[in-house]
Amino acid sequence: MAEFNKAENLGEWFDQRLNTKAFWKTMMSEYWIPKDINFLWAMGALLATLFGILLISGIFLLMYYKPDVNLAFDSVNYTIMQEVGYGWLFRHIHAVGASIVFLVIYIHMFTGIYYGSYKKGREMIWISGMIIFMTFSAEGFSGYMLPWGQMSYWAAYVITEIFGGIPFIGGDLVVWIRGNFYVSDATLTRFFMLHVLLLPLGILGAIVFHFYTLRFPHVNNQEGDFFDYEVESKKFLDGNKKESKVINFWPGFLSKDIMVINIFMIFFFYLVFYHYNFAMDPINFDKANGLKTPEHIYPEWYFLWSYEVLRGWFFSIAGISGKDLGLMAFAFANGIFLVMPWLDRSPTVAPANRRPYFKIWFWLLMLDLVILTIFGKLPPTGSNAWVGFFASASFLILFISLPFITNMEAKKAGGKQ
Amino acid sequence: MREFKILVVLFAIVGFTYYGIEPYAHHIMHPEPVEADFNFKDLKDIDSSLKGDAQNGKTLVEANCVACHSIESQGHMPLMDDATNAASYGVVPPDLSTAGNLYNKNYLANFIANPAKAMHLEHKYSETKPFPMPSYNWMTPKEIMDIVAYFESIKAKELTHKESFENACGRCHSMAYAGISAKTPGKVATSHFGSTPPDLSQYIKSRGEHYLHSFINDPQNLLKGTAMPRVGLTQETQEDVIAFMEETGDRKKDERNALGIWVILFFVLMSGLAIAWKREIWKDLH
Amino acid sequence: MINESRRGFVGKAFGAVAGVGAVASLVAMKKTWDPLPSVMAAGFTVVDVSNMEENKLNIVVWRGKPIFVLKYSADMKPTEGRNVKIGDNYFSVMIGLCTHLGCIPAYREDKKDFKCACHGGKYTDAGVQTFGPPPRPLDIPPFDLDGTTLTLGKDGAAYKELMAKA
Numbered sequence: 051m052a053e054f055n056k057a058e059n060l061g062e063w064f065d066q067r068l069n070t071k072a073f074w075k076t077m078m079s080e081y082w083i084p085k086d087i088n089f090l091w092a093m094g095a096l097l098a099t100l101f102g103i104l105l106i107s108g109i110f111l112l113m114y115y116k117p118d119v120n121l122a123f124d125s126v127n128y129t130i131m132q133e134v135g136y137g138w139l140f141r142h143i144h145a146v147g148a149s150i151v152f153l154v155i156y157i158h159m160f161t162g163i164y165y166g167s168y169k170k171g172r173e174m175i176w177i178s179g180m181i182i183f184m185t186f187s188a189e190g191f192s193g194y195m196l197p198w199g200q201m202s203y204w205a206a207y208v209i210t211e212i213f214g215g216i217p218f219i220g221g222d223l224v225v226w227i228r229g230n231f232y233v234s235d236a237t238l239t240r241f242f243m244l245h246v247l248l249l250p251l252g253i254l255g256a257i258v259f260h261f262y263t264l265r266f267p268h269v270n271n272q273e274g275d276f277f278d279y280e281v282e283s284k285k286f287l288d289g290n291k292k293e294s295k296v297i298n299f300w301p302g303f304l305s306k307d308i309m310v311i312n313i314f315m316i317f318f319f320y321l322v323f324y325h326y327n328f329a330m331d332p333i334n335f336d337k338a339n340g341l342k343t344p345e346h347i348y349p350e351w352y353f354l355w356s357y358e359v360l361r362g363w364f365f366s367i368a369g370i371s372g373k374d375l376g377l378m379a380f381a382f383a384n385g386i387f388l389v390m391p392w393l394d395r396s397p398t399v400a401p402a403n404r405r406p407y408f409k410i411w412f413w414l415l416m417l418d419l420v421i422l423t424i425f426g427k428l429p430p431t432g433s434n435a436w437v438g439f440f441a442s443a444s445f446l447i448l449f450i451s452l453p454f455i456t457n458m459e460a461k462k463a464g465g466k467q
Numbered sequence: 468m469r470e471f472k473i474l475v476v477l478f479a480i481v482g483f484t485y486y487g488i489e490p491y492a493h494h495i496m497h498p499e500p501v502e503a504d505f506n507f508k509d510l511k512d513i514d515s516s517l518k519g520d521a522q523n524g525k526t527l528v529e530a531n532c533v534a535c536h537s538i539e540s541q542g543h544m545p546l547m548d549d550a551t552n553a554a555s556y557g558v559v560p561p562d563l564s565t566a567g568n569l570y571n572k573n574y575l576a577n578f579i580a581n582p583a584k585a586m587h588l589e590h591k592y593s594e595t596k597p598f599p600m601p602s603y604n605w606m607t608p609k610e611i612m613d614i615v616a617y618f619e620s621i622k623a624k625e626l627t628h629k630e631s632f633e634n635a636c637g638r639c640h641s642m643a644y645a646g647i648s649a650k651t652p653g654k655v656a657t658s659h660f661g662s663t664p665p666d667l668s669q670y671i672k673s674r675g676e677h678y679l680h681s682f683i684n685d686p687q688n689l690l691k692g693t694a695m696p697r698v699g700l701t702q703e704t705q706e707d708v709i710a711f712m713e714e715t716g717d718r719k720k721d722e723r724n725a726l727g728i729w730v731i732l733f734f735v736l737m738s739g740l741a742i743a744w745k746r747e748i749w750k751d752l753h
Numbered sequence: 754m755i756n757e758s759r760r761g762f763v764g765k766a767f768g769a770v771a772g773v774g775a776v777a778s779l780v781a782m783k784k785t786w787d788p789l790p791s792v793m794a795a796g797f798t799v800v801d802v803s804n805m806e807e808n809k810l811n812i813v814v815w816r817g818k819p820i821f822v823l824k825y826s827a828d829m830k831p832t833e834g835r836n837v838k839i840g841d842n843y844f845s846v847m848i849g850l851c852t853h854l855g856c857i858p859a860y861r862e863d864k865k866d867f868k869c870a871c872h873g874g875k876y877t878d879a880g881v882q883t884f885g886p887p888p889r890p891l892d893i894p895p896f897d898l899d900g901t902t903l904t905l906g907k908d909g910a911a912y913k914e915l916m917a918k919a
Binding site: 225226227228229230231232234236240340341342343 | 789819
Binding site: 085088089090124127128131132138139142153157291292297301302305306308309311312313315316319320322323324327328332333334335336337345346351354416420423424427428429 | 474492495675734
């Protein structure tokens with residue numbers, strides 16, 4: 051072991067043992083972020099904050115929650131909501147946080163699509179992000195089951211039933227997932243395990259990985275500009291901070307993030323205290339009853355678009371039943387974002403407003419997703435069913451046509467040059 | 468400026484989607500609650516503006532009612548325990564001590580004359596399956612109003628929210644979170660009504676005050692065909708009942724509303740400081 | 754050289770055995786997710802219909818759902834694709850949940866129909882909707898027939914025949 055001189059102060063003491071000064075430089079004060087960014091670049095830090103809030107509120111809910119079909123409902127709605135000191139607060143924060151985290155995930159995700167931040171070396175950033183999204187979806191779904199209300203039960207019933215459409219193994223698979231022929235105590239306890247341990251662990255790991263993927267390709271900027279980080283960071287360190295195209299992660303980038311986070315928290319806590327029904331569906335305050343189907347069953351809002359893609363196919367085409375078509379479309383919708391970097395054939399990294407065809411594609415996709423989300427909640431009767439069908443078909447067409455559109459765009463741009 | 472434009476676009480998309488999945492979807496999925504009618508204007512068989520004589524009413528009640536109903540405040544104790552009572556009638560007959568508090572006068576008069584009609588349950592009961600209480604339409608309107616006047620004269624000075632709930636709802640409905648179990652055993656009620664009257668502990672949350680206000684006044688408005696009768700509560704009693712449901716099912720409401728403002732103000736202050744700090748840092752960067 | 758390849762072999766052998774161990778543990782984990790034997794056993798409800806009374810509704814529970822078993826009397830007509838003949842009598846075997854909102858309809862012996870108390874839906878004795886909001890007939894659970902014994906949860910020949918007709 052090397053000789054240790056007596057440390058002058060606590061900082062030095064730690065530095066001797068953990069090399070904290072170099073670590074701080076690498077991770078914070080000399081980790082470079084482009085300067086040409088807007089508040090949408092703060093969504094990542096906001097998501098990390100929201101995940102922290104969910105984790106902490108979840109820990110306190112765990113103290114009194116009872117994963118048992120006979121006890122779960124009352125442990126949430128009586129013990130936690132009405133007896134435990136500030137238990138209601140943690141539940142509201144957890145429920146609203148879970149809903150709002152998806153809003154921010156979607157903003158984060160479509161920011162990435164808009165600015166083309168998934169290609170030319172940034173593919174792993176995109177893929178790791180999508181892995182977080184998928185794990186978060188599973189986390190949201192498993193958590194929604196825990197209060198054991200009517201919507202918990204029937205959403206779990208309907209969503210697990212979807213796996214029944216998989217050829218050959220479907221029927222057995224549903225029973226295997228549920229641990230019973232119907233959603234029951236075994237289902238609740240295993241989803242409880244997933245929700246409080248396995249999935250959060252996975253999310254934590256995926257978040258760390260996502261941060262890591264950013265280090266080498268670097269964060270994108272508003273114009274899709276590629277520049278030499280060595281040169282720009284040197285300018286910064288030499289004191290030409292105004293000319294440099296980069297800022298340091300701490301305090302430059304984070305000061306802006308923290309500002310956005312604090313402003314966002316005003317809105318967040320307004321929802322937590324005064325406007326929470328969108329995240330805590332009133333129907334879920336009726337205890338789960340397997341013998342009584344609620345009049346309307348719908349998933350939480352953030353699953354509505356893919357639920358509508360599933361539901362839109364209500365008639366058979368070429369001998370394939372509507373149910374199977376829907377299932378195929380659903381599988382397509384949930385997997386397709388993952389391969390986004392390869393669907394976009396144009397080498398240009400630029401915001402959508404500077405890309406003639408992609409611009410149109412992007413806003414059509416946004417429109418389609420909004421329509422899918424809204425009609426995913428409405429009863430699928432009459433003309434609603436047809437709107438659902440066309441919106442669902444449009445979703446598929448948009449993604450199937452993306453390679454052709456971007457190819458054409460690339461050729462057009464190439465011709466100009 | 469660019470950031471402001473982005474923010475406007477973001478708000479527009481999120482706002483429009485929110486409108487679609489919340490207010491609009493609820494408007495489509497749930498019938499609009501009907502305005503409550505606390506005068507029960509549809510009931511006209513008995514003219515309830517007639518002035519009744521409480522003394523004669525007492526005689527009539529003692530001759531006609533106390534065989535089944537208790538009036539504990541006047542010393543008429545129940546003849547059987549709740550379970551036996553329920554088994555005999557389908558539902559435990561109400562104690563009438565508080566009838567003058569709970570029920571609207573016009574409703575009460577018309578109820579005595581024809582219970583199933585007043586309750587809007589004529590689809591449930593018929594000649595072959597009559598309502599346990601017979602119609603007293605053979606009495607003259609004056610006699611019926613005498614009975615009403617008698618109930619009015621013996622009514623309790625004041626009922627707590629809990630007492631209102633127990634008297635108005637507690638014969639069929641439990642309220643586990645307040646430690647109240649229905650007087651009529653669940654099994655008996657189930658066979659009488661066709662389905663079990665639900666526990667109401669969380670109904671303030673699952674149905675909301677707005678819905679309950681319309682529903683309790685006349686369940687048929689919002690749930691056609693339901694076995695729950697129109698109970699005929701006065702506006703005051705109904706408000707007490709809903710208040711009790713809120714005290715039981717959402718007892719942290721005041722704490723929540725009071726705390727929220729402070730948390731929000733805290734983040735307003737934090738935001739102010741964060742904005743100032745960011746400006747200070749970025750002074751060198753821009 | 755010998756040492757090198759030897760090390761290569763030992764390394765590969767170690768990796769292979771570790772891989773087998775990992776796969777084996779996956780099997781154990783998959784088994785842990787399997788429904789318990791008690792749950793599987795409860796998934797098949799066996800009903801003996803020989804002692805059932807005519808025109809009296811029997812309700813058995815199968816996979817958390819009420820199942821109606823109704824033995825027809827001689828004057829009750831069977832419906833194509835809805836009834837199964839066991840011995841000399843026709844039977845209705847149906848999931849006893851109203852297809853409207855899942856309430857449990859009641860059987861009226863005098864009128865020989867089912868009436869749902871919740872919203873007034875009516876069904877014939879064979880479970881075909883005749884009035885009110887129900888969108889489709891009562892569902893028929895998969896069953897297998899062996900003499901006078903019904904096994905709910907197994908799709909036997911009689912069930913398949915019924916489904917083909919419906």
